[in-house]
Structure formats: structure tokens, C-alpha cells
Amino acid sequence: MTGAERSGRPAGAGEPAGFPLYPLLIAAYFPLYLMSADLGMTNLSDVVRPLAVCVLAALAATAGLGLLLGDRHRAALWVALGLVITFDFRLLQRMIDGVFSFWIEELPGIYALAGMVAAAVLIGWRARPGANFSRVATVAAAVMVAFPAATLVHRGLMVNTASADGGGERGPGDAAFEAVRPGGDLPDIVHIVLDGYSRADMLERYYGFDNSEFLDGLRSMGFAVADGATSPYSQTLQTMTSVFTASDLDGVGGERTGADLRDALRARLRHNPVMATLERLGYETAALDIRYDPVRMDQLDRLLDRHVLSNFEITGLRQTVFYPIALKAGLREASVPPETFAKAYERELTGPYFLYLHLLAPHPPFDVTRTGEALPPEGGFWSMNDGAHYTEHRPEKREAYRRGYVEKLLYTNDGILGLVGRIIGEAKRPTVVIIHGDHGGGLWFDHDSAERSCMQERFSPLLAVHASDGRLQRDLPRDIGLANLYRVVFNTYFGTAMPLLPARSVFVGWKQPEFRRVVAPAELARTCGPE
Template sequence: MKKSWLIHPFLLASAPILFLLAHNIGQVEASAALAPLGVVLSVTAVLLGLTWLVLRQLPRAAMLVSLLVGLFYVYGHVFHAIQDLDVIARTRDLHVGLGLVFLGVLVTGARYILRTRHDLMEPSRFLTLLAGISILFSANGIYQGVRTRAALAGERAPQARPSRVEHDDPALPDVYHIILDGYAREDVLKDVYQFDNSGFTQYLRDRGFFVADRSVSNYPLTFMSVASTLNMRYLDDVVARLDADSKDHTPFYDLIHDHAVGRFFQSKGYRYVHFNTNYGGTETSRIADQSYQFRHPLLQNEFTTVLLRTYLHWMPQPSVADLHLYMLDKLEEVPRIEGPTYTLFHLLMPHNPYVFDRHGNIRANIPLEYQWTLKTGGWAARQQYIEQMIYLNGRIQALIEHILATSKHPPIIIVHGDHGSASTHPGLQVLDKSKWGPFIHERTAILNAYYVPDEVRRHLYPSITPVNSFRLLLKHRFGANLEPLEDRSFITWYEKPFDIMEVTDQVLPAKASQAREQP
């Protein structure tokens, strides 16, 4: 027997990971698959070696390992399929029942492999060819995705990391950029949710914040909104290069991982502090000087999250609440860092899943791997959204008090939503965006508040949008040659994210956009 046909355990171990990568290449880095591949290939090699030591027959050892690998990957899919049918209430009962079935298959298959008089040449060839063909198709998809991404990034050549410079201003303020995911504006909370959030916004005003109470997001999806804010520009050129049916997030992730605001502050001698999230756009930074990481980077990324959710969901995992609490607690450490800091803090709250009640009690213990699948009611669960927001308000107030009390110099704090909520989204029944009236208003209206020096504050206005936040700050506090852009707002949704409609006239009436607060 040609031993080349006996590589099927390694091919079978690799194929599902490469398949997943190929189908998500628009949302993850290709390099995200390297660590999982290394792990599964190493485990496969160990299993094959141990099995061979026992059997001293490589063909049978390889077939046994392939059986184990196949059952391992199939188990997760079968489990989720049965779970979706909702025929077995308790997850534990499902695991027990399904485990017994798979154990029976394993024993039956192993008995055949060990007792058969055939040399196993034909099944080895079949498995090798099957897995090899799957890998070739996946490799082509990965190649096409990487090539498309490289073409889109062609106009944005990699920039050298700015050299750290000695700052000549001994009173440079720490800058805190706090993005609260899905935080709706006060009037929307009152009209749509019947919730009065004036206690929080009045607290901000009392502490010296300018609250832009007519502010809207520039884009309704996080990956676009954050990329636009951090690069102080609109994304028309990026969207224009993407097919209308594309769902490729990576050009926008690139703009978040390496952004103009962070580079500017580094050029002024600032230390860029980044809080890594479980969301692809902000899960890491290519240019940060210091990162807060909830768990190992190989585990805290979207690609590994999907792998764990699919194949290792039965293992104990940290929860969504754990990540939120870690970030909120760790932000208190930043004022103690020596020298001026710019901190990017993207907190995935009050966005669903709703894991806290108003008192901070954990109401839903959702594993981190399920953050984007278990929505605990989704946007339609309005009361749960408000409960989580009430808890968040208290934590943000406490953080602001801590930052103000422990900062050596008066800090700069920008707190805003990347987009609003979405409880009025019409769903796929209404594809015509021109008929999305209530949803457009709800989704674009955001919290947007600034704790800034007077020389910046006098240029703020009620309808300022995030694309201009750092343009005004950097111009009037740090002397950057930047002029404000026209405030614009767009609407789209995840099914076709690059089929975009401008809604500026609907959400930014002329009178509001022209208003200015006097110093």
C-alpha cells in the first residue's frame, strides 16, 4: 500500500477548518486559521502515533483516527440540528443521549476496522480523495477572498508605525474614546421604549459634558460606523469597490485595526491603549502600544469563536457577562498609566445579548462563543434592552467619576453609540428601505457626549455626527489641519450591507444641522 494514501486523518482534521475559513474569509483574517490548524494537526499526529504503537499497523491506525476525527466534527453539527428542533429541553440530556449513539457508532466502526481482513486500501483512497477535494475547493475560496482583499487594500498602502516622540506639553490630557454599542438617543428611548433616560444625560451635563441631543450615526452597522469615526471620513470609496451583494467586512476591519485617530495621538507622544473585544473589528489592533485582553488572543477572535461554538460547545467557557465585567473593571486602571494615553474602549453593551438586569445581576449566563447567536430576545426584547442599559448607565457614571478623580490633568472623554437600537426593524418582509421610516429614525439616533476643553466645546453643536468628533477635537485642541465634513447619515442592513441609501434629509433637518451652541 502506498503510504501517501494514509494522510487522510490529517486531511479530514484540516478540511472543516479550511471550509469555515473559506466561507468567512470576508470577515476574518486568513491567519486566524493557523492556530486551530496547528492544534488539530498536532492532536491528530499524537492520536495516530499512539494508535500505531498499540496496533503496529499503520493502515488500521489511520482509519481509526479518521473515524475519531469524523465523529468529533459531526457531533457538533448533529447536536445543533437536534437542539434547533427543540425536542429535548435539557442540554445535558441531549448530550447523554447523543453521546451514547456516537459511542455505539465508534465501537461498531472500530470493531470492523480491527477485525476486517481487507487491507483498507479502497476506503483510505476514498477518504483521502474526498478530503483532498474539499480542501482544494476551500483553498480556492480562501485564495479568491485574499486576492480581493488585497486589491481593495491596494490604495491604502501599509503605513509605518509612527515613531514615539517626546511631548512638549506637560499637561497633555488623557483621551478616552468610549463606544457603547447600540446606545440609542434619549428621545428614541422615550418614544419607542417609553423609557426616560434624562437622569443619565442630565448627569453628563452636570459633570460638564456637552450632550449632542440631535446626533445621529453616520452608518448603521458597527464595522462601517467605527471605521468612519476612527478615520474621520466617509467610506464611499471603500463601498464603491465592493459588489452590492458582498458581505466582506475586512476592508473596514483593516481601517479599524490601523486607524488615523490612533496614529495621530501616537505621533504626539501618546500611548495608545486598546481594549480587545470579541468582535472582529475591535478584537485586536495592529498599532496599539498596550492592549487589555480578556483571554488568549488565539481564543478571543471571531473565527475561533465559531469553531468553539460548533465543535467544543460542551466545554466550560467564559461568559459574555464575564467579558463585559472585565472590560469595565480594567478601564479603571488606565488613569494610572504613566504619560498621556489615548484609549479605545468599545463595549458591546447595551447591545444584545441581554445578560444583566438593572441591578447588575446576571440574568443570562451566555457562553462567549454564543455572543452573536443567542440574542435573548434580540432587539425586540425592549424591556431587557432597557434593563441592561440602566445597569450600564450606573457603571459608566462610576467610571467617569473615577477617571475625573484620578486623572493628573483634566481628561478628554467622548462617549457615544456606534448606532442606535433596532426594535422597529421591519424584517425581510419590507425590502424597500424608503419604507423603513420608524426604523431609520431609531437606528440612526445615538447617544453622543463630549467632555472636552472650552476651545473645543464652543465648536460643538447638537447634531454633530461621529465623523466630525475627532476632526474638531484634533483641530482645536491639538492644532491639526482638519476641517469639519458635512454631517451625513446612511441606512442599510446586514443582508446587503453595501446597498446603501442616504437618509441625511430625514434624520438631520437643516435647522438642527446648522445649530451651534454658543460658548
């Protein structure tokens, strides 16, 4: 008989050794798995803080509950059950829906949560795990954690290798930008990207929406609209890297694949020659913070409206049980709040300045009405899923996409007209304003299948430009490829003579970004329709 049995205490209670580690490992698994599954869209360093918070919270909860119950192994089980419900609520809800699908299409979230909590309480109340259970659970949890940890270690080594090799910091076309020298009255530049904003002809054809009121409003302010503009890539990261390097990206990333390739592209975007040249010319550079890390320009002089929590932390919170509870309580904010359009960010800057505003509009989430009222996103969970990741090639989901896209587009149109009207009206210096979509909408797009994608819709973005002296409007080709955008700007205002690249559009795989297929002109001209 052990000393614990003779004293009447539960096995393991009050003993200094054998603290159960599996709740800490389960807590660590959640941020590690999310980071390993994000396909290179986020900085690796962003996992450190949520990892520490999760592990320390699990440690404190296990130790505190162990003192309260007088049994640390039982406390560990209670904490582990709580972590599983907190972090895996969405997965568990889908499993419950599958079980009850013969009876009810979808069990309301509050009932699913109540059922999970009741089951966890029953298990925690009845179970009496001991040291052996904790040891087995710890080994199982350690094996589980090892997989995402190994993935992240590999990715970290690849990032460090790329940095040591100077990867992502220069390209073959940078010499043309390096030849620019200060001189003349440099214009202020406002660059606005409306993520997923399609050209007018695509909106009419695929969304049944007439965008002439918005475009006429821009033209009345002196904008020129390129009604035949095309995107160089089907994804945001590649397109914006192409825009700010004024290149076709051939050779960027070398033989890297997956997350390693995206890391190389993100490094190239952060060290792009356009912004670097403007800084060298004496521009104050600034960007609005955005809930999308690939185009988050925190390397510039100023990051405006900086978020307290990182994008990775927000993504993690939205995967937990707390997010549907917050939505149920009415706590929500649009991905592009109305104040974004009302704030005069340009007034905070000293000319000449470069201001980059990348807005998640009209791109999902569809979480706002045309009047600016915040809505719970379609399906109940905030997500930037686009194309078939959203529609799943289902007619009813396509209709939800079309409806949400148009509603958010109307909201965006009103905000942009007010924003650029203020900038142009208050400008006291030569000013250039660029507005464009990085790519078109995703109603008929499949991230992982070129054959199931409507190339015409995806590669046809909005593009409108304004310059106070009218030169940029005159120099803008109507069928410009976005890779040439800053070639035209620099040729017009900074004395370069960069030749325009042949317009080229490239489909890129989502899960395999190394997969690239040049889209033939006939595909871009082909009208798509219902399957």
C-alpha cells in the first residue's frame, strides 16, 4: 500500500513530482497547428506570444484547479476538456451536425455548446485519472505537437537561409529604379487597393450590377479609368509583389514551394524597389494597418491605426468558442469600418508622401451593408475565404456570394468617393491618386483548379488614376497590365524610360503556389456561365 493510499489522499495529490504536462501540450498545439497550416501567409514570430499565453494559461489553470480539487491529475483532465471545447468548438460542432444530420440540418450553436459542456462536466465529474493516465496522455499530446513544431522549424530554417543569401531584397529590374535622382516638385502619391474589385464589364456580366454611377463620380473628379486593365496573377500576394516590383516575378523564390515560396514573395514585397526608391527620394511613407499579413506594410515609416492584437492572434480567436459567443452577443465590427473612409490619414503626413491603403473590400468577409451596418458574416464565422473556398461550387452559396459582394461594393463605392474627393479637394501639392483591384471577384473562381475557374472574371480588375496635372491620365494605356503600373508612374514623373512589359496573366495554385500557368488571351476573352 502506498503512502497516498494509507493517508486517504488521491494518488498524486500534493506530491511534488509528476505534474501532468498534457494540458500544456494541448494548449501549445492550437497556435502551433494554426501557424503550420497558414501556408506562409503570416510571420513565424507571430506565434510566440499566443503560444506563451496559451501555455501559461493552461499551467495556471491546472495548478490552481489542482489545489482546489486536491488532485492535480483530475484537474489536468478538467483543463484538457475545457481546452478542447474552447479551441475545437467548430470541429466538434461539425461532428455533432453529422451525427444529427438525419434529424436536423444544423444544430444551433448554443445547443451544441451546451451539449459539449454537459458531456465535459459529466466526464470530469465521474473520471478519476491517475499518474499513469497523465503519462500516457502526455506522450500522446507530445507526439501530436511534434508534427506542427517540425513543420515550423523547417520553415524557420528556410527563412533564415533566404535571409542569409539576401533573397527577396533585389531583383533584375531594380537598377532602373536606382537610377532615379531627386529633382523637381515630387507629387504626393495615394495608392488605394480595393481587394477583389472587378472591372465594370465584369460586374455587369457576372453580378448583374451597373457600376456606372461610381465610375462617373470618379471621372467627374478627373480620374481616367482603364476599362481593359488586367491582373498579372490570380492571388493578392503575387499581384501586389508584381505591382511594386514592376516585374513579372520570374525567378522570385527559386525552387521553393508552398509556405517557403510565400515567405520569399513576402520578403520581396517588403523590400520592393518602388517604395525603397520613394523613401530614398525623401518621401514619408505610410500604410494603413490591415488584417491580412501578406500586404501589411509595417516596414514603412508609419503604420497607421496599428492593431493591438496581431492578425494571427485575431485569426486564432476567431477559431475558438469565444467568437460565436461574441457574435451572438452582438459584438461585431466590419472588416472595413466606416471610419476608415472618414479619417484624413493624409493630413498626418509631410509632403512629399506615399500613402498605401489596402482595403478588404469588396472581398469577403461580407460583413457590412451598403449603409455601413456591421453584419455577422455569411455562415456565422469571419473568414476571408474567396472563390470556391466560399461558394463550394454550390448555386445557393454563389448567390450568397453575389449578394454579399454587391452589398459590400456599394458600401465601398460611397466611402471611396468621399475619401478621394477630400484628398483631391484639399490637396495643396501635386497629387497622384491610384485606385485598383488586385484581381477581380471570385464568383466563378477556383483557387486550385484553372479548369474550373472563370479567367475573365478573375483577371479583370478596376483601375482608375488621377493626377493634378493630368499627365498620368494621358499616359495610362486602357488595356494596361498592373505589372506596368509603376513603370508608367515613374516614366511620367521620375524621368525613367522603362519599357512596358507584355501584358501577362498567370493562374497560381493556392495549396501549391509554385504551380503557375500562363492564361492564354482566348481564355481571358471567354465568357463564363453556370455549370
